[in-house]
Amino acid sequence: MSAVSSSPRPGRPRSATASLKVMAAALDLALEGGIHHATIERVSAVSGVAKSTIYRRWPNASAIVMDAFLDKIGPIIAYDSSLPIETNFRHSVMALVEVFNGPHGRLLQHLLGAAQSDRELGEAFASRWIEPRRQMGREAIVEAVKKGELDPEIDPDLSMDLIYGAVYYRLTVSFSEMDEGFIEAVVDRVLGDYLVGRSV
Amino acid sequence: MSAVSSSPRPGRPRSATASLKVMAAALDLALEGGIHHATIERVSAVSGVAKSTIYRRWPNASAIVMDAFLDKIGPIIAYDSSLPIETNFRHSVMALVEVFNGPHGRLLQHLLGAAQSDRELGEAFASRWIEPRRQMGREAIVEAVKKGELDPEIDPDLSMDLIYGAVYYRLTVSFSEMDEGFIEAVVDRVLGDYLVGRSV
DNA sequence: CAATTGTCGATACGGATCGTTTCGTATCCA
DNA sequence: TGGATACGAAACGATCCGTATCGACAATTG
Incomplete structure (x- = not known):
């Protein structure tokens, strides 16, 4: 060591x-x-x-491009726990979708495509791109629960699967556009019922 | 004509x-x-x-493989509207996940990968594989609303994005396993709050 | 029946890219 | 000064691409 x-x-x-x-x-x-x-x-x-x-x-x-991409774009993760949890998620997911829609979006899509038939590439992508974002998202949820913003019943992992699932599904499976309204709807639908002081 | x-x-x-x-x-x-x-x-x-x-x-x-795959596996869509809506979704999504886990799963993954950098392939995939399933899912929801099983407030399209998003996300983005428990959790989480006579 | 039209299989082509190997040179450690 | 390793340059055989050519074949059209 x-x-x-x-x-x-x-x-x-x-x-x-x-x-x-x-x-x-x-x-x-x-x-x-x-x-x-x-x-x-x-x-x-x-x-x-x-x-x-x-x-x-x-x-x-592909491995070179993946390394280059992750080195350049990877570090940018936008979570801000000072915001209310719902706003926090809206902003961070919106930032991700802006990457999708920006000049690097198509490249991200292609990299993910290549990862489907290259195990090492897939592992690199999962550990260096996906997991850090999930991790921060889970932490934001746990913090929000501690602060009393969210019902402790919420499942952080499942919430990540649903929110990120929906946006990646649009990017890579159904190939459809995403606007701010869509993101709001997704975040609302996933977090909304667990927001304390609302579902009365 | x-x-x-x-x-x-x-x-x-x-x-x-x-x-x-x-x-x-x-x-x-x-x-x-x-x-x-x-x-x-x-x-x-x-x-x-x-x-x-x-x-x-x-x-x-790739186009040949796509055609061959869709001709062989495409027709299999398992929705059964005689079942309660929640059971119906659990079964049909489970059937899809079994395709993922079966011998054709890796091929589906590869095809989806190739579709990321081949526009025609992507369109064929979306229109011949994805959209028919979404369509049947939406119809099942609409019927369930008519039958009084679901709250009319539910958004069928968003529900499809969330449910299918989660399973494709696991297959192609986070590369993680899916068991029956996961599927139940997803379906419950997305439909549950709209089931009539439950959230009292 | 004969001409036309489009498909068939076989074969060859130039070009791109792959991944490996060889070679002489350069740079660092002991 | 050796020994070890990385460097750039160049060449290698192999695979696959997409296109073109060829004579043979099978249908429609007149």
Whole structure:
């Protein structure tokens, strides 16, 4: 468990900039012409990093795009527990849907598509993109219960399945648009009955 | 609008058996080694139908697999309006999840994945697989409202987004298992509050 | 019956991409 | 100074793509 900072092994160390150049090139190519446009050959040509070097670090082109995407977009999670729980969810889900509708939306869709037939890709996606959001959502619910905003009977996990399920279903299964009204309806429908001081 | 039964056009008619042989071969290959194993070259070799003939009928390999899948599995829709609405939904969603868990589940997942970066495939999937199920689900809800089983306040479309959203989310986004308990929880959570004679 | 029209299977083509390998060079550690 | 490892460049065989060509075949049309 000694995660040494500098290089513990002999031999020439891996170039630190190579990975960055490769990921930047892969992201550019994928944003420009869809994920299938980001091939290893093209990434190598655009980044100036040799194919052999790339294959030493990633198993295939989709994995590069996934890494690049998660590094760039992954950290953005918008939960704000100072807001009322319902508003908090509306805002955070709306922020997610704005990513869907923005320039990275199609790429996210393509990545999720590729993950359907690539186990490692799917695991990376689930652990680095999906789970952090679920986690924060669950925590927001638990906090809201503590504050007395929500009925303790609520099932946080099921709530996440329903809310995120509905928006990903629209994005990737029924391929239909989402507006603010839809998000409000979903959040209301899932949280509404558990809001304290309402369902009288 | 004269959809003639036999061949109205001159020239040699298309072989009726060719499409069947192609679809059977494509489905076999896809079930055997994943959707990427069903290439045009292999389908041609296995089915004995020439590549040129295949390209005359389908734009790419995924489209063949989609057609084959929908022809074989598509018709199976299990709604039974004689049951109480809650039981009806539990059964039909359970039947869908059993498809997910069965031999065709991974194929469905792969097809949905391919549809993320193939517009035509996505539209075929939405119109031939998703929409018929939503339609029957909505009708079941409307009937239940008429029968007085459900509160007329319920939103059938939103209910479909929530129920199907949750199960597809588990299949394709969070990659987690589904058991009967999960399905009961989802259906209960979405329909429960609208069941007449309960939330007193 | 003969001409027309479209499909059939077989085969070949150029092109893209894959993933691997080889080679000489560069860089770090002991 | 070695030994070990990474680097870029280049070439490899293989697969699949989508298109085109070919002669043979089977239906309609006149």
